[in-house]
Amino acid sequence: QVQLVESGGGLVQAGGSLRLSCAATGGTFSNYVLGWFRQDPGKDREYIAAIDGASIGTYLNDLVKGRFTISRDNAENMVYLQMNSLKPEDTAVYYCAAGRDGYDFDYWGPGTQVTVSS
Numbered sequence: 001q002v003q004l005v006e007s008g009g010g011l012v013q014a015g016g017s018l019r020l021s022c023a024a025t026g027g028t029f030s031n032y033v034l035g036w037f038r039q040d041p042g043k044d045r046e047y048i049a050a051i052d053g054a055s056i057g058t059y060l061n062d063l064v065k066g067r068f069t070i071s072r073d074n075a076e077n078m079v080y081l082q083m084n085s086l087k088p089e090d091t092a093v094y095y096c097a098a099g100r101d102g103y104d105f106d107y108w109g110p111g112t113q114v115t116v117s118s
Helices: none
Strands: 003-007 010-013 018-025 033-039 046-051 058-060 068-073 078-083 092-099 105-108 112-117
Touching: 003 092, 003 105, 018 033, 018 092, 018 112, 033 068, 033 078, 033 105, 046 068, 046 078, 058 068
Parallel strands: 010 112
Antiparallel strands: 003 018, 018 078, 033 046, 033 092, 046 058, 068 078, 092 105, 092 112
16 A cells, blocks of 8 residues: 655746656555556546656656656655646646556545646
């Protein structure tokens, strides 16, 4: 069983940056693919980024390529989402998730709100 807790969300102006963090407890952290998702009320959940256990393979949604970076620290059981050049359309609740592959995620954090003002 893996427990995840996100932090680092907040209010930022368009063009600004935020770094989201996700702390994991339980399980063997390096065995899991870690992903970031986001959802704005009334919209579908979006799969934003993912990183494999060894940080060899990463995925970034085309919506955020060139602006967001995903990384992880297996020694600290942490995964990060660095978000630069933020846009108002990036406003959403951001969720961290863990799974055995990049398709099915079994464990989810409660989410952290990111609001980008224009």
